[in-house]
Amino acid sequence: MGATIVEKIFSKKCGRDIRAGEVVMAPVDGAMIHDITGPLAIQKFYEMGGERVFDPKRIIMLFDHQIPADSIPAAENHVYMRKFATEQQIHNYDINEGVCHQVVLEKGRAAPGEIIVGADSHTCMYGAAGAFATGIGSTDMGFVLKFGALYFKVPETIRAEVSGKFPKRVGAKDLILSIASDIGADGATYQAIEFTGKTISKLDMAGRMTCCNMAIEMGAKAGIIAPDKITWEYMKGRRKMKSFPLESDTDASYVTKRSYTVSDMEPQVAVPHNVDTGVPVSKVAGTHIDQVFIGSCTNGRFEDLEEAAEVLGRKKFNPKVRVIIIPASRDEYLKSLKTGLIGKFVKAGALVEAPCCGPCMGGAFGLLAPGEVSLSTSNRNFKGRQGSTEGRVYLCSPATAAASAITGVITDPREV
Amino acid sequence: MRVWKFGDNIDTDAIIPGRFLTIYDPKELAKHAFEGTRDDFSKMAKVGDIVVAGRNFGCGSSREHAPLALIGAGVKVVVAQSFARIFFRNAINVGVLPVVCHKTDQIADGAEIILNIRKGIIEADGKKVKIEPVPEFMQGIIDAGGLVEYAKNMKEVPVCTKSQQ
Ligand code: SF4
Numbered sequence: 001m002g003a004t005i006v007e008k009i010f011s012k013k014c015g016r017d018i019r020a021g022e023v024v025m026a027p028v029d030g031a032m033i034h035d036i037t038g039p040l041a042i043q044k045f046y047e048m049g050g051e052r053v054f055d056p057k058r059i060i061m062l063f064d065h066q067i068p069a070d071s072i073p074a075a076e077n078h079v080y081m082r083k084f085a086t087e088q089q090i091h092n093y094d095i096n097e098g099v100c101h102q103v104v105l106e107k108g109r110a111a112p113g114e115i116i117v118g119a120d121s122h123t124c125m126y127g128a129a130g131a132f133a134t135g136i137g138s139t140d141m142g143f144v145l146k147f148g149a150l151y152f153k154v155p156e157t158i159r160a161e162v163s164g165k166f167p168k169r170v171g172a173k174d175l176i177l178s179i180a181s182d183i184g185a186d187g188a189t190y191q192a193i194e195f196t197g198k199t200i201s202k203l204d205m206a207g208r209m210t211c212c213n214m215a216i217e218m219g220a221k222a223g224i225i226a227p228d229k230i231t232w233e234y235m236k237g238r239r240k241m242k243s244f245p246l247e248s249d250t251d252a253s254y255v256t257k258r259s260y261t262v263s264d265m266e267p268q269v270a271v272p273h274n275v276d277t278g279v280p281v282s283k284v285a286g287t288h289i290d291q292v293f294i295g296s297c298t299n300g301r302f303e304d305l306e307e308a309a310e311v312l313g314r315k316k317f318n319p320k321v322r323v324i325i326i327p328a329s330r331d332e333y334l335k336s337l338k339t340g341l342i343g344k345f346v347k348a349g350a351l352v353e354a355p356c357c358g359p360c361m362g363g364a365f366g367l368l369a370p371g372e373v374s375l376s377t378s379n380r381n382f383k384g385r386q387g388s389t390e391g392r393v394y395l396c397s398p399a400t401a402a403a404s405a406i407t408g409v410i411t412d413p414r415e416v
Numbered sequence: 417m418r419v420w421k422f423g424d425n426i427d428t429d430a431i432i433p434g435r436f437l438t439i440y441d442p443k444e445l446a447k448h449a450f451e452g453t454r455d456d457f458s459k460m461a462k463v464g465d466i467v468v469a470g471r472n473f474g475c476g477s478s479r480e481h482a483p484l485a486l487i488g489a490g491v492k493v494v495v496a497q498s499f500a501r502i503f504f505r506n507a508i509n510v511g512v513l514p515v516v517c518h519k520t521d522q523i524a525d526g527a528e529i530i531l532n533i534r535k536g537i538i539e540a541d542g543k544k545v546k547i548e549p550v551p552e553f554m555q556g557i558i559d560a561g562g563l564v565e566y567a568k569n570m571k572e573v574p575v576c577t578k579s580q581q
Contacts, residue, residue, distance in 0.1 A: 014576035023553045025575050036437050040480055043440070048567040066438070073438035121478040121502055137480040137506035139563045147573045151553060185425050186472035190501055219475065219500055274425055363434035382429045382476060389433075389452030 002249025004157040005226050006192045009113055009132045009246075020156040020253075027149045028058070029114035029131075034100045035063040036361075037119035037138045039077045042084050044142025053088045054148030060109050060118075061085055062093035064100050065357045070364045098329030098355030101125040101297040105209065106331050108238025112227035113246050115152075117144055122297055122379065124215045128208035129234065130227030130246055132192075135216060155221045156255040157248070158188055161197040164263035169413040171307070172207030173299055173377065173397035175199075176214045177268035177278035179260060185276040189219035191255055194248060199262055200225060205234045206303035213298045214379050217275040267413055269375075270395040273383045281400055281412045289394075290372040291322045292405040293386075295353075296360040299377035299398050300328030302335040308402035309341045311413050316348050318408035323350040324366050326358040350405075362386045368393075375410060377401050419540065420457060420491075421525035422469040427476035428503065432485045434477075445481055446488030463490030466531070468523050470496065473514075474503025483512040493531060495520060495538065495547070508554050509563040516548040 003011065003019070010018040013026055033041050038061065045053070053059055061081060069075035078095075085092035097103045101122055110116045112130030117123065119141040126133035136150065144150050160179060183193075193215045200208070208225050215223025225231070226247035235241065266280035294300070294308050305327060317323045325345050327333035333355050336342050345352050359366030360378040367387030368374055374386050374393045381393035396404075399413035406416055430453040432445055439445050450457040467486065473496035474482060483506050486494065494507065495515045507514045515531070515538075523529065523540040530539040531547075538545045550558060560566035 016576070025573050025577065027575055037478060037480070040440055044564060047564045049569070071438060077438060119478060121476065135478045135502055137478050137502055137509060139480060139509035140505060143563055143567050146567065147570075149573050149575050153551075153553075185475060186498060186500070189472070189498065219472065221501055361434045361437075362429065363437055367435075380427075380429070380476060382427045384433050384452050385429050389430075 001253060002251040004248045004252040004254065005194060005224055005246060006132055006155060006157055006222065009115060010154050012113060013115060018154055020154050023151060023153050025149050026115055026152050028117050028144055030058050030060060030109050030116040031141065031144045032060040032100055032104055032118035032120065032123065033141060034065060034120060035067070035074065035077055035081065036065045037141065038081050040138035041119050041141035041145060042081065044139045045145040048142055048146050050142070050146040053090065053145045056088050056090045058148070059090045059145065060104055061090050062097055062100055062103055063095045064098060065361050066364050067095040067356050096330065098332070099297045099300065099357055101213065102300065102328040102332065105129055106238070106329055108235065111235060111239050111241060112231060117141070117150060121216045122213050124220065124223045125209050125213040125297060127212035127215065127222050127224035128205060130225065130231050132222055132224065134221050153190065155190055155192045157192045157194050159254045159257040160193055160195050161257065161259045162195065162199040162262060163197050163259065164199055164261040166262050167265065169399045170262065170265050170267055171397055172203060172210040174265055174268040175260065175262055176211045177270050177395065178265065180214060180217050180276045181278035182258065183218045185217065185274055186219040188215065191220055192222040192224055193218065193220045195223065195225050201228060204303060205230060206301040209301070210298055217379060267397060267400045269400065269410060270381055272381050272392040272394065275379065275381060275395065281410065284394065284410050285412055287394070287410040288373060289321060289375045289404055289408065289410060291324065291366070291368065291374040292401050293324050293359045293366065293374060293376040293378065294398050294401050295326030295328065295358055296378035297328060298379040300326055300332065302332045304377065304398040305336050305341050308398040309344055311399050311402040311416060312344065312348055312406065315406050317350055317405045319349060320408050321405050323405045324353065324359060325350045326353045327355050329355050359386050375401055375404050417464045417466055417529050419466055419468045419523055419525060419527040419529050420461065421523065422467065424470035425472045425475055426469050428474055428479050428482040429476055431474070431482040432479065437479060437481055442484045442488030444488070445485035449485040449489050458489065461489040461491060465491050466529055467491050467494045468496070468520050469494065470520060471498045473499050475500035478502045480506045480510060483507045483510045486512055508557055511562040513558065517545055519545045
């Protein structure tokens, strides 16, 4: 019997054949902490008797959720983490680089075949680079900081095969929203989702990140895409390593195989208050919105902003809508600056913020008042996720967000 | 012990909203537990009360503030039809017991409840409902009283050795 890519990663790390279902203490290649989950992880590390972290070079530290410090307690958390970084000689990206997941990939801190953990649920995004990556809590992270390893139950895999060519203004976000509504909010709990097929092999890294990022929204432990030319090209200049073959065997055993085709797909919108509620945009077109957010680890890359700018063209954003645009990282910000996107957005009436999580985390800024509606390119529309529990959040692609920001109501991006 | 009953897909944003994540003290977090979702909880929950829910409890963010807020409110057991993966582990790690029970629809809000882990049953208002055992490899952590206690005296860990199960 063959092995899935996930089983292969664990087998290679441990030097013996490992299959789904086994519980193994596996070494980790990288561990990410940020300003929300980091302080508690550090505290737990000390409580566990930790003195020196397992390997400072394998720890990725940065601040992105509450930056620049939006409250005194947030500032205190930053101070606490900076002190830890100095004491343990960990490189701290501090508030300078952007949203954690984007930064990990951009800096080449996650690579094909690696096992990476992050104290954040969307760590599964690094599957876009062919890594097995999963989100963990702070206490588990404290354990990792001390030992450099963690118990994993090696997950079974759902194979999601995607075929067809995306119609105009339809892309990775629409695909993953429709996969989420098919699999359901808990349909992949304890499992990994492997995205494969012709459409995926043509998809750029930005789109792959969007897909893997949202694997957690189906309860998955990881999302993963076998590394190919596009992946290795992306790794170039970020990590010194030679390419090697890594993919699921054709006779690997999967929990289920699902296939999707994108050729007739409409832009998708997930309606409040769950992520697995995706409907074609036509079903909710005309819905009033108060705020549009284009950004986050899901859709704050240059490619996303470029798509939004294309939809915008020479038009202006509707003055009745608050349009907040946040590039996911400094690199993405710089690319957008150089190509004139930022200026275009500002001229059209948007508020462009420096790289951070922004309204996505519902604590820093850009919060909703009771009764308000947000249309967002992020990954979660839970009650209260962006402020008041009486607010409503719809999720969509950057194209749909831009189109709606122009009209002031939810709008099909093919119609502006 | 009374039951606080919730539905399906109770996410960690509902358990503790994002704006309170600079707080780490369980007692302080408890003041905002389920704020906006069920406001009477933080005022009325008593030590020993149990949260009972439907499917996928604790989905969403990895914030450990969620089980900590429950501990602060005195809740040490959550019974649900299923749990989101990260919450399940976080709960065990910090000392909240996640109990899987496929029949939580038979347990009413406000019910008086007795949990008998050894026998694998819950008695709610006199009705008996079966619960599922905890995965074996997590039992060691529960027995130790959480991951911190479990890991405290360990100098190294058995990397890549054969399955514990
Ligand atoms: S952008 Fe949103 S989902 Fe991504 S790490 Fe930040 S808060 Fe989490």
